[in-house]
Amino acid sequence: MSYSKTALVFRNILPKLGLETSGILGRALSTQPQQSIESAIPDKLYKQIQLEVRGNDPAVLKSYAHFTVSAAENLGVTIGRNFAPRKPEHKRYTLLKCVHIFKKHRVQYEIRTYYRFIDLHRLTESTADTILEYIQRNLPEGVAMKVTKIELLPLPESIRIPPNSISTTSTN
Structure with missing residues (x-):
């Protein structure tokens, strides 16, 4: 049918x-067929998209960064920096083993958080949406992602100087 x-x-x-x-x-x-409203609106331009990926296993983050870079290369996206800081973020918690007495008996827990930073340069909104949708759907378990977009905007009219108003005057 x-x-x-x-x-x-x-x-x-x-x-x-x-x-x-x-x-x-x-x-x-x-x-x-209906005309698309989206076709009348031009795409936004992004100077840079910064991806911050964090997790508890550095090998998983390295593998995911490799996946992200290869996906970006296949879509023709320019890749900037792709690095991980040397030291992870440490959080230590000290707790009593027993609730009632024995103050000397304590146990210490530590959580290490590893980071990975990837920059993507010069993207349109449609390309950015496509690549972000793809890499976020394939995000491994236990990994968080923070996306920061830096958009290019034209200068406001109040700041622009009309080209014909610039004149050179000589002082006598």
Whole structure:
């Protein structure tokens, strides 16, 4: 059954069920193609997208960074820095072994957090959305990601100097 026949079947069935076809569902079932609003809006330009990935296992982060870089290369994205700091962030917690007495008997727990930083340069909004969607869907368990986008914007009208107003005057 083609799409238009399916739409006609739903248009006939929905009023019998007491459902309205004029809303969003009715527009989705229309057989006429609609113009996209997104095509009128230009893409945003990003100077840089910074990815900060953190986790408890440095080998997993290194493997994920390799995956991200290879995915970016396949999409033709320029890759900037890709590095990990030498030392992880340490958090130590000291707790009593027993709740009631024996203050001298303590146990110490330590959590190490490793970081990895990857920069992607000169992207459009559609390319950025595509690559971020792909790499975030393949994020391993126990790994967190922070994305920072640096967008390019035109100068505001209040700051711009019109090109014909610049004049050179000589002092006598």
